[in-house]
Amino acid sequence: MLSGLLDFYQTTGFSQLTWGMLSMWVVVGVLLWFAVAKKFEPLLLVPIAFGALVANLPTRGVITYSETSEAVFVVEAEALPAPPGSHHQHLRVERVEGGLYDFISQGIKLELFPPLIFLGVGALTDFGPLIALPRTILLGAAAQVGLFLTFFGATLLGFTAKQAASIGIIGGADGPTAIFLSNKLAPELLGAVAVAAYSYMALVPLIQPPIMRLLTTEKERRIRMQSLRKVSRLEKMLFALGVTVVCILLVPDASALIAMLLLGNFLRECGVTERLVKSAQNEIINVLTILLGTSVGLTMRAETFLAPATLKIILLGVVAFGCSTAAGVIAAKIMNKLSPKTPINPLIGAAGVSAVPMAARVAHSEGQRADPGNYLLMPAMGPNVAGVIGTAVAAGYFISAFAGR
C-alpha cells in the first residue's frame, strides 16, 4: 500500500516542486500586490504575474503538450553524431509541439503581439497636442538619451551588446517596444525586461517627481504655456501618413511598430472607420493585452528569472528611467535658454518618456503643485506621444545594428 501511495506521489505535482518555484511564488505575490493593492499597471501586471505563477507550477498541457504516446512529435531537432557502435539516430529536441500557451506565445516569438498592441495605442492616441506645438518633439528625442546611456552602462556591467540594447530600451518606458526588441535581440531576458519595463511605467508617479523637482526651480515650474491651437482632422491625417513615410524610410527595422501605430491613428482620425477604431481601441488591445501579459509571465521560470542578471536589469532599468526623465527636463531648460520669448515649462520634458498618458499626468500634477492654476496636461501630451515614436525609432536602430549577428 505504501509503495502505491509513493507511486501516486510521483505522479502529482508536489514531487516536481523546487525551491526556485517557491521563490518565484513570492515574486508573483509581490507583482500581484503591486497590481491589485496598489493599482500599478494592473492591466499588464495581473496577467504577467498569473503567467509567472503558471510557469512555476508543474503544469501539463499548458506550455508543452501532454506527453501521450500518440500525440507527441518533434518539430525542431538537431541530429547528433551517433555514439560508436550505436545503431540509433540521436536527436537533440529543441522544441516539442506544445499546449495552449505554446501556440499563444508564438504571438511574441513571431513578433505579432507588440505591433498589434501598437495598433490599439495609435487608435487611442491624439497627436493633436504635438502637432499644435511641434518643437516639443525635441523633448521626446532628448528622453531617448537615457536609453543609450543605459545601453552603455549595461555593456560595462558585462552584458552582451544585444542584451544591453534590450535593457536600455526600458528607459523608453514603452512596454510593447521593450518586448519587441527583447524578443528579437535577447529572448533569454524577455521576462525580466518586460517586468522591469511595466513595473517602472507603473512607478512613474514615484520615480519622476523627485528628479523633476531636483532639476527645476520653483519659478520654472510655474511657467504657464500658451493655449494650443486647434488642429484639423486633415492635418492629423497628413501627419500620420508623413510620419509613417519618414520613419520607415529612415529606420526600416521599426516598420512593424511604426506602421501599426500610425495605421491605428489614421483609422482614428479619418472619421470613416468608426467600427474598426472601436475594435482597435477596445477588443483588439484588450484581448492582446491578456495574451501578451500571460505569455511574458510564462517566460519567467525560476531557472532563468532567479539569476544575478535579473537584479542587474531591475537596477539598470531604474537608471534608464531616471536618465530619460532627467534628459527630457534638461532639454526643455536648454530650449528655454535658446528661445526665452516662448518658454516651455521644463516639467513637460519629463513626459518625453513614452509612458502614455501617465508621464504627462505627472508633469501636469507637478505643475499644479507649484501653481494650482497651471494646466500642463495638453502641452505635456506633445513630448509624451513624441516619446512613443522616438522609442520605436531607437528600437529600429538597435535592430538594424544587431540584426543577423
Added chain:
Amino acid sequence: MSPLSIVPPLAIALPDDPGLGDLIAFQLNGIIVVATALILIWGLMELLGAFFRRAEAAASAKAAANSTANAPATANALTAAPAGAGPAAAPAAPRAIPPDDLVLIFAAVHATLGPRARIISLAPRPEARDWAAEGRRAIFATHKVR
C-alpha cells in the same frame, strides 16, 4: 526596379568586443538617428502647420468680414428687443451665433446687469478660444491624478 540610394545606412556595426570608443560612437550614432527622425517629423509638422494656419487665418478673416457686413442689421434687431425677452429674439440671430448661445448670453446679461440692460450688438471673436480652454481646464481639474 533598383532602389534609390538617397542616404547611406545609418546604423554602424559594433565590433564583437567593443572598446570604449566604439561604444560611445555607437551611442552617439543612435542619438543622431533618433534626433534625425524626430527633427524630420518636426519639419513636416511646421510645414503642415504653416499651411493650415494660413488657411485658418484666411477663413477667420472672411468670417470677420461677413460678420462686420451683417452687424448693422443685427444691431437693429437686437436693439429692438428688450434684454429680458432673449429667447423671443433668438430667431433673428445672425448666422454666426447659434440660437442656444444667444439665449445664454441674454440670460447672463439679464442676471448680471438687470432687466433694464439692452444688448446693442453681438459679434463672434474669430480668435477667441479662452472659453474652450476654460472648459478643458474644468474637465481636467475634475480628474484625480494619482
